[in-house]
Amino acid sequence: MIARGIMLGPDQPVILHLLDIALAAEALHGVKMELLDAAFPLLKEVHATTDVTEACKDVNVAIMLGGFPRKEGMERKDMMSKNVPIYKEQASALEEHAASDCKVLVVANPANTNALILKEFAPSIPEKNITCLTRLDHNRALSQIAERLKVYVADVKNVIIWGNHSSTQYPDINHATVTTPNGERPVKELDTDDHWLKNEFINTVQQRGVAIIKARKASSALSAASAACDHMRDWVLGTPKGTWVSMGVYSDGSYGIPKDIIYSFPVKCEKGKWSIVKGLKIDEFSRAKMDATAKDLIDEKEVAHSCLN
Numbered sequence: 001m002i003a004r005g006i007m008l009g010p011d012q013p014v015i016l017h018l019l020d021i022a023l024a025a026e027a028l029h030g031v032k033m034e035l036l037d038a039a040f041p042l043l044k045e046v047h048a049t050t051d052v053t054e055a056c057k058d059v060n061v062a063i064m065l066g067g068f069p070r071k072e073g074m075e076r077k078d079m080m081s082k083n084v085p086i087y088k089e090q091a092s093a094l095e096e097h098a099a100s101d102c103k104v105l106v107v108a109n110p111a112n113t114n115a116l117i118l119k120e121f122a123p124s125i126p127e128k129n130i131t132c133l134t135r136l137d138h139n140r141a142l143s144q145i146a147e148r149l150k151v152y153v154a155d156v157k158n159v160i161i162w163g164n165h166s167s168t169q170y171p172d173i174n175h176a177t178v179t180t181p182n183g184e185r186p187v188k189e190l191d192t193d194d195h196w197l198k199n200e201f202i203n204t205v206q207q208r209g210v211a212i213i214k215a216r217k218a219s220s221a222l223s224a225a226s227a228a229c230d231h232m233r234d235w236v237l238g239t240p241k242g243t244w245v246s247m248g249v250y251s252d253g254s255y256g257i258p259k260d261i262i263y264s265f266p267v268k269c270e271k272g273k274w275s276i277v278k279g280l281k282i283d284e285f286s287r288a289k290m291d292a293t294a295k296d297l298i299d300e301k302e303v304a305h306s307c308l309n
Helices: 022-037 052-056 076-097 111-121 135-149 194-216 222-237 284-308
Strands: 014-019 043-049 061-064 103-106 130-132 160-162 170-172 177-180 183-186 245-250 262-270 273-276
Touching: 014 022, 014 052, 022 043, 043 052, 052 076, 061 076, 061 222, 076 111, 076 284, 103 111, 103 222, 111 130, 111 245, 111 262, 111 284, 130 262, 135 160, 135 170, 135 194, 135 222, 135 245, 160 284, 170 194, 170 284, 222 245, 222 262, 245 273, 262 284
Parallel strands: 014 043, 061 103, 103 130
Antiparallel strands: 130 245, 160 170, 160 262, 177 183, 245 262, 262 273
């Protein structure tokens, strides 16, 4: 997708740096061969390496996919104890070797807290340049609404994913609209089934990743890659007028969310910068959900710091 221009636009040449662990070096070389064989016009060079320093050298965009996966029977703290050192090391490499304007997107779970660790150990990278992926959840929410209302997904916009990329995330439908032949209509006008809006919809989006693992015996791949491209494309090239998207970003205290956590907010992007959408009305139901996922992130932060000590 990156080599085809889907992430950074059809006129932006790219140089790919591919990083993997030493055990996967041969397979990584195979990926490089396939990329070269595809003869993508925008792909200028491919560097495949197991050296994190070499991988981070002068990069303008860093997509952090690598992490220790959670295995059956593994507690979340056990997974974090594996991932915190990985992100500490990769943060140090980005800090020393990446371009000064490097934009970072963390995908590997726990994505919000991995991004926070990376921020703490790469202090020269501006905090606004370190984000995590909640666009997959955002896209899942759009898709569920489109399926429910029997409309095209392109006609649905302005859902919000608040908080953590975990089962405590809050998919918020209150501000979402659908483009109809009679103009834009709020989703809540088109579907007045409160049980679906406040239960089924939220649960489906929260548990979609688990459902995919159960169905295909592997975690989301195509949809996650597509969402990563969407996230970075909108960040670099801008969001359409009147549309916002969800990004995990460093909290500035907006909407009463504690500072010093990476939290998913509605954002608009312009000229390579994101800004949190301000002034949205928050009802009592939403407030409780937003606070619960913030607490989840504060708890994760404490666990991550305990893994560092």
